[in-house]
Amino acid sequence: MLAYILRRLVILLLSLVVAAIVLFVLLRLLPGDPAAALVGVGATPEQIAAAQAQIGSDQPLGVQFLAYLGDLARFDLGQSFVSRAPVIEEISRRLSVTLPLTFAAFTLALLIAVPLGILAAIKADSWAGLALSVVSQIGIAVPVFWLGILLVYEFSLNLRWLPSGGFPLRGYADPGKAVESMILPVLTIAIVMSASLMRYVRASMLEVLNSDFLRTARALGESHKGALARHGLRNAAVPVVSVLGIELSTTFLGAVVVEQVFSLPGMGSMLLLGIQQRDYPNIQGVLIVSTLLVLLTGFLADILQRLLDPRLREARR
Secondary structure, rough: OOOHHHHHHHHHHHHHHHHHHHHHHHHHOHHHHHHHHHHOOOHHHHHHHHHHHHHHOOOHHHHHHHHHHHHHOOOOEEEOOOOOOOOHHHHHHHHHHHHHHHHHHHHHHHHHHHHHHHHHHOOOHHHHHHHHHHHHHHHOOOOOOHHHHHHHHHHHHOOOOOOOOOOOHHHHHHHHHHHHHHHHHHHHHHHHHHHHHHHHHHHHHHHHOHHHHHHHHOOOOOOOOHHHHHHHHHHHHHHHHHHHHHHHHHHHHHHHHHHHHHHEEEEEEEHHHHHHHHHHHHHHHHHHHHHHHHHHHHHHHHHHHHHHHHHHHHOOO
């Protein structure tokens, strides 16, 4: 198991390096010069040349690339072309919004999807199971931004229970306001995500309910609930864990849209602002950190899957 973890870590690092190279190349293929966007419309050639020297875009691409890789090796994401602030500091501030939003929505989605998915499988032949399947299918089809707007209309404009958007200037120094501003975004992501997860839980649970080992446990005298709790849930969790890694990654990336709907100062707004200003360090920093989080999520899901299923460890041996 330790050898497998080390191999997976090497693959993770190599994947991150490849992603960094691809991002560098793609950003430099975009038309236009970030120096021109930095100095604004009507700038003279001298001003543009000075801006190029300031941000280093006058250097050959090979020199820029080597400097870029060297900075990454030192965990230095550079400085913003526009604000001249360290990118890593800005990302850290933005992650304090995006990560709580993502993990809170993911946790709530699990609390909704797992029991309802199990119930939908157990009651598959009844009207309750059919109703849950229909609801989950509708939830999958609902666009996340449309649901966010609908929740704002209902809970902010009509009922006036919650703020329609924004985040306290003092951040978590005002925890009540911070939590209040997160409720609608978390609900928006969790509702859509739970609909998808519920389908996976239901399908995995149905496979377990029809399995030979569960029938054998019943034949040996265990009750239906006992056999399900002792043997069924763990086996049903194995395929779901791999899906959870993908869903968590999707939730993190989908938070970009939700942050725009609710005007949250997270990674999404930083990325869009960087694109508008052609601020390469900000764009690269956000995408590199996002890629790292997605790779880490897949890595942890893979390890957890092998811990749950001894057959995968035996196959590896």
